[in-house]
Amino acid sequence: MRPRRMHRLVTLLVIAFISVTPTLWKYCNESGQVLALPDYWPTDGWRSTSPEAQGMSTVQLQAMERYFQQLSWGHLIRSVLIIHNGYIVWESYYDPSYGPDDYVNIYSCTKSVTSSLIGIAIAEGYISGVNDTLLSFFPGRTIANLTVEKEAITLEQVLTMTSGLAWDEWPYGPTSSYTYLVNSPDWVQYVLDQPMRYEPGTVWDYNSGTSHLLSMIINQTVGTTTLSYADNHLFTPLGISDYQWETDPQEVVAGGSNLHLTPRDMAKFGFLYLNNGAWDGNQLIPAEWVENSTRNLATPYNDTDTIGYGYQWWLDLPINSYLAIGYNGQQINVVPEHNLVVVFTAWYEQASFASIMTDYIIPAIGYQPPPIPPFPFSLDQIVIIATILMVLVAAIPLGLEIFYQVQTWRSRQDSEQTTTEQEKPHS
8 A cells, every 4th residue: 555545544544533532432431431322311201121131130129128128217218219221120119108200309419400500501601610719609799707718719619518618507407507598588698698617628518508509600690590591401301390499588499409309300310410411412411510520529528438529419439429419318329330320219317328229239230149059969879879878778677676686585595594593503
């Protein structure tokens, strides 16, 4: 081949490789695996198969159900929904008044939805980026406890719960900062007025108030309400029409809580993230935002390295998953490595499903029952053993009879000898 033709061929191959690389990368998860495109998109509803049809074990999932019955709070679990390879493989509802068409308050799972809207607004140019300062979105407000540190808070620090604002959300009750928030006439002002406790970006501190600020930021930057923006950019494309989202006194939807969805629609949102923000040929959320949102950017608890936090998403580091978590046991678990979305709903404040994921659901993928151990003897050996046993069975009665006769004979001999000695005359 002439050098010129060879040069042209190499150039074409390079161009072809570059053109397909973004597509391949889009479907790569953090473990380096390539996610296959779904067989279908559940916009109009999920399809169901048996667990075995998707490489999971019914036996293992039935063991999960038995474990629920043993839990002291198992009766407070409302539903479990498992999506593997894009299909419902397990769906259980434990409350007779609650089913697939009934939505539930997903509480703080709402935060992950609000985060996705921030990512969309950045992609559309309404927000410059996560390095924008928080107070730049609230010009003209008189803000209490204003300091240099408060002025330095960035949007990213709000997303990662490291704003440094003083906040005491847990435990929920009359003295919770969240209670004071929802009882205030202006939620946004209440949060902005809080004093600083830490230097921004240094300490993770759970704060539903700053999550609500994210909703207000969307509300006043995108040219429409946060609710309309969510409906146009998320809910309608995903086929989610039956939902409710509570608002603050200014009619802005709560950024940190109180979105109501059905478990199947919760799973749709998880499935959207599982597919890197793509849905039926459309990139609803930028893939880069999905990747950044689910990276380990903050440490929620100093006494453990198994839990991380991204942009309003929790991370379960041992199983390489990320999840949205809501009060009373609402969860959307996404495990890219296993092409898995798991939704839990419950009514128990201390509900934890981490062990359910690690001990039952993930082990059900590719589960093979233990092999039956091979019989230790061959057929010929079995015949020999059986023959020996038959001979022994037949010989035992005969042996006992012989033993009895011998003992009887010996007894007679001893008796006769004793009699003879007694009959001899004494000298």
